[in-house]
Amino acid sequence: MADHRTHRRRRGPATYVFRLIVVAYLFLLVAWPVSLVAQNALEGGFGNIQAILEDPDVAHALRLTAVVALVSVAINTVFGVGISLLLVRYEFPGKRALSALVDLPLSVSPVVVGLSLVLVYGGRDGWIGPTLEDLGLRVIFSTPGIIMATVFVALPLVIREVVPVLEEVGTEQEQAAASLGAGPLQTFRRITLPSIRWALVYGVVLTLARSLGEFGAVKVVSGNVLGETRTATLVVEEKYLNFDRPGAYATAFLLALVSVACIVIVSIIRPKERRT
C-alpha cells in the first residue's frame, strides 16, 4: 500500500526544495558540529583520550557518573513501570493531577531542580537536611544528592514510553491469565512485561543517556569537589574553562559516544515495534 502511495504522488520541485532545506538545516545544526567534536577529540590519534583515562581525577569522575547513572536508571525503571501501571490500570483520586505532574521534570530548569533539592536537603538550613545529617546521612554535596538530582530530571522518560503501550495492549490477556489461576506476579512477568518490553527498553535507554549527561542540577547539588563529587560533565566544563581544550574535547567525546550509541540502538529497536 505504501508503495502505491509513493508512486501515485507527483513529486513537484517543492519536494526536492523541502528535502534540501531539511538536510542542510540538520547538517549545519547537528551533523557537522557533532562530527567536529569527534575530529577535535581524535586529533593526533587516541592520545588525548588515553591521557584523560589515565588522569585519576577524570577516571574517578567517569566512575562516579557511571554509578550514578546506573542507580538512577534502576530507580526510574522500577518507579516508572509502577506509576505507569497505576495510571493506566487503576482509578484513584488525584490520578489526573499525578499524570500531569510526572511530566513536570521535563520542563523544569535543571538549576531549579538543584535549588529545590538544596532547599529541602541542604545540610545547613534545609527543611529536613539537618535532621538527616544528624542521623548520619549527607545528601547535598554528596552522592545521594547527585543521584536524586539525576533521578528527578530523568523521571518521566520511562513513563512516557510505557503508558501508551499499556493503554494499547488492553487487559484481556492479563484477565485470561488471572482467570486461569496465575498470581499477580506471574501475570506481570509472563504477560504484561513481554508486551511492554520494547517500550521499556526504549525508555531505559533514553533514561541512561539523560542520566549520564545531567549537568545543571548536578552542578548545584554536588559541590563539584575534585576527585569526590565531580562528575564527567563537570569535568568537561572545568577542563574547557582552564584552557585544557584537548582534555575537554576528549571527555566530551566519550560522553557523546555513549549518548549517540544509545540513540542508534533505539533507532534500530524502534521500527520493530512501530507505534501508530
Add this chain to the structure above:
Amino acid sequence: MTATLTTAPETTPSGGAARTRRPARAGRLGRASGLGLGVAMLWFSLLVLLPLTAVVVTASEAGWSGFWRTLTNEQTAAAIRLTVGCAILVTLVNIVMGTLIAWVLVRDHFIGKRVLEVLIDIPFALPTIVAGLVLLSLYGPDSPFGVNVANTRPAVFLAFLFVTLPFVVRTVQPVLEELDPEVEEAAASLGASRFTVFRRIVLPSLTPAIAAGAALSFARGVSEYGSLVLLSGNLPFRTEVTSVRILSSIENDNLPGAAVVATVLLVISLAVIVALDLVQRRIARRG
C-alpha cells in the same frame, strides 16, 4: 519491510477498540496496588513535590515587596527578558522547521532518511554541556568558516535552537503518519492547489500536535542552562539567561533571591504542563 507496513493499519482499529473499552477496565485499588501507590507517592513527594514546594515557600518568605524587588532588579529583569524573548523566537522557528522536517521524514522517501532520524534525537540525548562544546566547535572562535557567535546573543538563540530541535518534530511526526492521504488526494482532484490542501486539510489536523511540541520547546528553551555555559559567556545584561542568574544567586548564598527567580520559571513550566494536558485531552477526545 512491506509486510510490516501492510499489517500496520490492522493494528490501529483494534487499538482504537481497546481504547473505547477502557473506562470499564480501569480497576479499583486492591491491597497490593494501594501499597504500591502509597510508596510511589511518597517517593514522588520526597523527590519532586516537597522540593518544588520549598522553592515557592522560600520565595514567598521574601514577601510581596521583596519578591517584586528581586524581579525588577535590572540585571534579573534583563535575563528574564532575554530568555523569554529568545525562547519565543526559537519556538516560532521550530514550529516552521519542525513541521517541515516531520513532513519530509513522513512523506518523502530517499536514501539516508534513517540518518536524519538519528540526527533529530541527538540533541535530546547529548549532554547539554557537550552540546555547548559541539556548537562552539563550529560557531566559535575556531570556526572553520569564520562565523564566531561565542559570547553574543545569537549564541543563546543557537543553543536554544539545538536543544529544542526534537520536540515539534517528534510530536507532529506520529500524527502525520496517521493522516489518510486519500482525503488530500480527493481535495487535489477537486482542483485544490498543494498549498490549499496543506492549509485546509493537513494543517488543521496537525495543529494540536504542533501546539504541544511548541509548548515543550518553549519550556525547554526557557529552562536551558548547560549548553549556554561555555557558549554564551554569561555576560550580564547581554547574554546572561535566567538559569545562569539563579545559579549565581545560589553561589552567592542568596537562596531566597534564587528561589524568587526560580518561582517565575516554575510558573512557566506549570503553565506549559497544564496547556499540554488540555491539548492532549483534546486529541484523545478526537481520536
